[in-house]
Amino acid sequence: MLQGTGSNVGKSLLVAGLCRAAVRRGLTVRPFKPQNMSNNAAVTADGGEIGRAQALQALACGVEPHTDMNPILLKPETDIGAQVIVQGKRRATLKARDYARLKPELMAPVLESFNRLKSQADLVVVEGAGSPAEINLRPGDIANMGFAAAADVPVVLIGDIDRGGVIAQLVGSRVVLDPEDAARIGGFIVNRFRGDPSLFDDGYRMIAERTGWRGFGVLPWFARAALLPAEDALDLRPFGDGEVRIACLALSRIANFDDLDPLKMHPGVRLDMVRPGQPIPGDAAVVIIPGSKSTRADLAFLRAQGWDTDLRAHHRRGGRILGICGGFQMLGRSIADPQGLEGEPGVTEGLGYLDVETVLATDKRLTRVTAVHAPSGLQVDGYEIHLGRTDGPDCVRPFAHVDDLPEGARSSDRRVEGTYLHGLFTSDDFRTAWIQELGATTGAFSYAAEIEAVLDELAAHIEAHLDVQELLRLAR
Known part of the structure; x- marks a missing residue:
């Protein structure tokens, strides 16, 4: 399970890239995200809806998107309320406080969907939501450590160096996490590095020393990621310079x-x-x-x-x-x-x-x-x-x-x-x-072929900079 030190640290793309890398190694792979919050939804082959990121991850696995890949989808309708989608179907529209009371009931469908995916694949790569360091949300959690504990899956924590303070992100997460949750983390990844990664060797060593976690690598910035479907509206930006x-x-x-x-x-x-x-x-x-x-x-x-x-x-x-x-x-x-x-x-x-x-x-x-x-x-x-x-x-x-x-x-x-x-x-x-x-006046291009090419490039990028063999060995 890939969890992050915060939102938008690159979890979704790392899951997609790791899925494609594992598929290229001959494994049968499925993506999974217990709970997602997004208004960017995809319609699945079984007639439901899931987060768009999980649809992209399914494409990286070479399979059709299915509602089991994202059993809980929250679609914000106001600043304090969201539509709750359970296994692809709308269940209710709830305010945040009411959803918190509902969450304990949702672990059952989450685990049901996860176990179905496990039965279909050699490997399931799970994406967390937000950050496990939000320890105020730990009671009743189904998105991060609550799910990891219930499903007994190992966790890799991702920090985003591009936003600054990555040492504090990772070491601080280790400090605030409950010892049992911290022990579930098998290592960390430093994501979105710009420049020469060797310049961060001392910082990388310090994170490992202060957390007791092993590092799986420093992943340089992957510019072509901008061509892949974005799930967060904050990622929308001007593009192109055509006529x-x-x-x-x-x-x-x-x-x-x-x-x-x-x-x-x-x-x-x-x-x-x-x-x-x-x-x-x-x-x-x-x-x-x-x-x-x-x-x-x-x-x-x-x-x-x-x-x-x-x-x-x-x-x-x-x-x-x-x-x-x-x-x-x-x-x-x-x-x-x-x-x-x-x-x-x-x-x-x-x-x-x-x-x-x-x-x-x-x-x-x-x-x-x-x-x-x-x-x-x-x-x-x-x-x-x-x-x-x-x-x-x-x-x-x-x-x-x-x-x-x-x-x-x-x-x-x-x-x-x-x-x-x-x-x-x-x-x-x-x-x-x-x-x-x-x-x-320009001609056509194949959108599907371009996305496939970028996913292959992302997988190769991950293979070149992260210890994928050890990441796969961590899975059980």
Whole structure:
């Protein structure tokens, strides 16, 4: 089990890389994360949802994502509450205090999923969440040491030298951990080193001396990791310097933002994330309103940034707008939430670019789909993960067809489009045609092949700098 001295120290990518390295050694491998908190979810082959990081790790293992790989998924809807997904299905929306009371009941499904994965593989690589040094969370813990103790798995602790203070991160964790938990740690990894790793030899030795743990190595910064799907919205940044500028609004509850990954990698594209307080670039060819975990609240957030005014100017200049899932709902005339699924019951006026209305409902559509893009006739492979239904006159001009049924909507001038299809840009032919329609002159590339290549490079990077043989020997 790989645990971290904090959030975002590189656990997810290390698990993915270690999984791929083990697969390249001929092992059957599965990834596992007991509890994840993310609004970036993937739809699994068994019809549930898990964190996007576990889907990437499954790809690194060469297997289909399954709900057992992430049995507890928390999807924040407000600053104090989150949707609780258990083994792929929504169980409840709870405030943090109520979830703390529920956690003891969740160890059973966590261990059930873990044991099923164990029966399928030579090796299961487990990812922790946050940090075990948050000892106030140790009672009832299912994400870090609580799980490690219940499942009897050895732990490797990861420190992030790029953020500074890595000696304090690792030694401090040793100091605050309960002795039994500290004894479960078989060693440490120093991650994200920039420069000559030998310059840290003394620091590395000091960590080993003060913790009593062995070191498995210092891993240099892996720049190509930026091309892999990110799970944390904090990792979203501008990308590329192409001739076509695409702007995406960084909503406060942005969800499934890995929809953007194939765009940022495509030649000829410059992808800008428009942060709160920033204007929408005047030379953007298209503005994307992405998915949201709380559509009505994010629509209010959009207006508070003045982006509604910028959108009007963008559209007046002839610019295009694409809304995906929650963004599609915002583009309509209204969003009704009669049951209060996202907060107080009520109706919110939409942006009005599409003549459609949305009504939120408890039935959650969660499915993989193969669609046909209506204007081009090209195949689009993606997935749907949303509450509610959107209908109206503009649906007669669908974005796509799924099983010969219309999906999404387009405005009469064809410059505003909305769809519930996530993952649409992973389809190479569709993405290339869509970008060329914006004015790009560059050709296509294979997104799937590029991701596979980066995973192989990550595995080779880990093999070159970490003692993978000893890491595998630690597993039992």
